[in-house]
Amino acid sequence: MSPQATSGTAGPSSKKKATARKSTSTRAKGDPALELANRVAELMLEKKAADVAILAVGSLTSFADYFVLGSCQADRQVQALGRHLAETLKKEGHPALSTEGEQQSHWVLMDFGGVVAHVFYEPAREYYDLDGLWADAPRVSVEDTEAEKKAAARKKAASDDPAAPAAKPRARRARSTDDADA
Numbered sequence: 001m002s003p004q005a006t007s008g009t010a011g012p013s014s015k016k017k018a019t020a021r022k023s024t025s026t027r028a029k030g031d032p033a034l035e036l037a038n039r040v041a042e043l044m045l046e047k048k049a050a051d052v053a054i055l056a057v058g059s060l061t062s063f064a065d066y067f068v069l070g071s072c073q074a075d076r077q078v079q080a081l082g083r084h085l086a087e088t089l090k091k092e093g094h095p096a097l098s099t100e101g102e103q104q105s106h107w108v109l110m111d112f113g114g115v116v117a118h119v120f121y122e123p124a125r126e127y128y129d130l131d132g133l134w135a136d137a138p139r140v141s142v143e144d145t146e147a148e149k150k151a152a153a154r155k156k157a158a159s160d161d162p163a164a165p166a167a168k169p170r171a172r173r174a175r176s177t178d179d180a181d182a
Contacts, residue, residue: 033058033114034140036094037066040117041142043088044070047081049119055130055137058114065114066140069130071122075105081119082108 037054044052049070058065072078079102086096089112098111106124110117118130125131 033065036089036112036115037068037140038142039089039092039094040068040085040112040115041070043085044068044081044117044119045142047084048072048077049081050122051125052142053131054140054142055134056140057134057137060134060137064111064116067116067118067130067134067137069118069120069125071120071125073122075121078105078108078119078121082110085110085117085119 041052041054049072052068052070055067055069056065057067070081072081082099082102086099089095094112096110096112100109101107106121107128108117108119110119118125120128
């Protein structure tokens with residue numbers, strides 16, 4: 001029997017069908033790598049990472065099933081997020097197998113086995129463009145997490161409430177006679 005017959009696909013579109021099949025199966029409940037990828041994304045969002053994305057790279061490479069990418073606006077935020085991921089996931093039974101870039105703080109890479117977390121300083125993410133490099137990888141939607149729900153609720157409350165703290169006028173100090181002369 002030929003390899004094509006065993007895979008159930010034939011012809012030039014077989015790669016696309018395999019990718020689509022992989023994308024569908026990655027969303028299945030009970031996939032420990034997907035659950036870990038979602039947890040990494042949730043932790044990134046808790047620490048205010050931007051543009052958090054999960055890429056299903058398992059059909060394109062043998063060293064990981066998922067990449068989780070997140071961007072930070074400052075190098076200290078990159079360091080803090082890297083430490084947060086390492087400490088929290090270690091407590092939860094998922095210690096990082098390897099970590100790179102903690103000292104430079106522009107790109108921290110953490111290998112959790114089937115999941116590789118990439119924490120970028122925003123200009124470094126644009127420069128290295130992993131999103132473009134792995135453009136063939138299906139994107140997995142980041143699940144609605146508690147952090148996202150809280151952030152959305154805060155944003156909605158601020159826009160709906162005219163008396164929100166941001167909308168309150170600042171108190172003016174009383175002018176003294178010295179101020180009037182100036």
